[in-house]
Amino acid sequence: MPSSPLFARGSRLALLAIGLCWLAVLFDGLDMFIYGSVLPHMLEQKALGITPGQAGDLGSYATFGMLVGALTAGTVADRIGRKKLMVACVALFSLASGLCAVSNSVAVFGLGRTLAGLGLGGLLPTAISMVSDYAPRGRAAITIGLLMTAHHVGGILSAYVALWIVEPLGWRAAFWVCVSPLLFVPVLARFLPESLSFLVARGRSGEARALADRYDVELPEARNRTTGGGLRAGLLNLFRGGEWVQTLLYWLASFGGLLLVYGVAVWLPTLMRSEGYELGSALTFVVLFNLGGIVGMLVAGRASDRFGAPRISAIWFALTAGGVFLLSVHMPLALTFAVVFLTGVFLNSAQTMVYATVSIGSTPANRATAVGWTSGMGRFGAVFGPWLGGQLLAAGKADWGFTAFALAGTASMVFIGIAALRSTRPSRQDGEPRKPVTAG
Incomplete structure (x- = not known):
């Protein structure tokens, strides 16, 4: 080897x-x-x-x-x-x-x-x-x-x-x-x-x-399986003192992120065909979107090591929202290909950085519970995204699909951004300043 x-x-x-x-x-x-x-x-x-x-x-x-x-x-x-x-x-x-x-x-x-x-x-x-x-x-x-x-x-x-x-x-x-x-x-x-x-x-x-x-x-x-009192106690720890606000912000960011990820994954070829692109081009968008995802996972990880996972997640969600909204505009094919690729770079890794933020900001004893429930709450967004795209298409408002997904990205940017700002404020539980959440 x-x-x-x-x-x-x-x-x-x-x-x-x-x-x-x-x-x-x-x-x-x-x-x-x-x-x-x-x-x-x-x-x-x-x-x-x-x-x-x-x-x-x-x-x-x-x-x-x-x-x-x-x-x-x-x-x-x-x-x-x-x-x-x-x-x-x-x-x-x-x-x-x-x-x-x-x-x-x-x-x-x-x-x-x-x-x-x-x-x-x-x-x-x-x-x-x-x-x-x-x-x-x-x-x-x-x-x-x-x-x-x-x-x-x-x-x-x-x-x-x-x-x-x-x-x-x-x-x-x-x-x-x-x-x-x-x-x-x-x-x-x-x-x-x-x-x-x-x-x-x-x-x-x-x-x-x-x-x-x-x-x-x-x-x-x-x-020790008994540490922390089990699953129920671990979940309750996410809501003690002022932690409930932070927990809900992470859940909402994850909801919007996975709504966007799975909404785009299911509807991207169909929405692009509704914009007048041929089937071959529409499927090429899927290839470029996933190639962007591969690149994004590596780029976001390195960027988070330097600048912090929540900051990169917020910026990535903002760039994703801009990219998704641009897809509602019929641009030259080469430019559309570039936008789809860059959207894939930012979208897929933005959600991953939400998980990284939660994992890094949690105590070792409660990390699995925090990440697991953030992922689980996000899955409700994964259910809602494909349904929303179908309803808009059925109503003859396919263009609104791009707008709706862009708004989801914007909302996640706001939620994870507020969570990042709150992580530097004093904790209501112990009065000690929180350390900024970084990936390194």
Whole structure:
């Protein structure tokens, strides 16, 4: 293996574990974005009799499933193990895509997308936990960033599946492609090691130590499950004293951010076609949007190390709002391509920096609860965004879709900006000044 700063201290086995997680997240991204990529064709062909309003509802079904999957993933993983949950999630969203492919009604198709959402929502946080365990020493953050690029690679792949397969073979063929990760399930089950954090938490320290030595990674510290009084006490800590204002600001920022992310992910090709662009160009926008997401994850991380995560998040949301609003203007194709790419750079990483802000600003004992609930509340925005786009399109007001999404970005900028300013003020709970929240 070539020597590099990122993986110099990691073994080939650790790289294999991270690589398997990366592939799983790639399939996650493919399944997530495929609906938005094939939606223009489905609406044009009146597939299953879907109307624009129903199309928005169907987009929300998957994100609602992701909401449930994300909120329950931790509890399920604590019972059965993170490896088993990852395997189950990949199998679930693959089989659910098969249900979409054979569906003969909107109801059955919606059931398939909801079940797919359960698997998609459960996979990503579990995969992040896995790569954190097996990342090279001192390189967990950048390894997680690289993992997130897989989601956008899956989005790019979904555009090419729609471009190369849907036109000659029909929309069902695209969902059959999304069944193919079932072939990956036995590989994942055979070669992916169990999470070290799970083994330590279950008291299987000998097994965990053997894996840590074999994979040349650090063994996570054992945590007292009773510390902090459990989940209920951890949640209450987010609202003690003046913390409730900060918590609500983070939740609102996350709501607007994920409304924007998933609203754009589902409706970008359709909205661009409504602006007069051909299907090929509209799908190219999906590719550029996700390429921007890959670049943005790396740029935002480095910028946050220097200037602070909340500040970068606020600026990124402002730039995203401007970019989304510009897309409502019919510009020369080359300029539109540039705007879509830059919007992808800022949008995807702006939401990630909200999570970074919450994580860095939380105590170690309460960090998982704070980030988990910020993500969970944001998922309500992920449900609302696709529904909102569908309602506006059904009302013949597609241009308003760009405006609505731009306003969501502006709102998130305001919420995370106020939260950043409040983090420097004295805490009502102890009277001690807060330290500014930074990423370094």
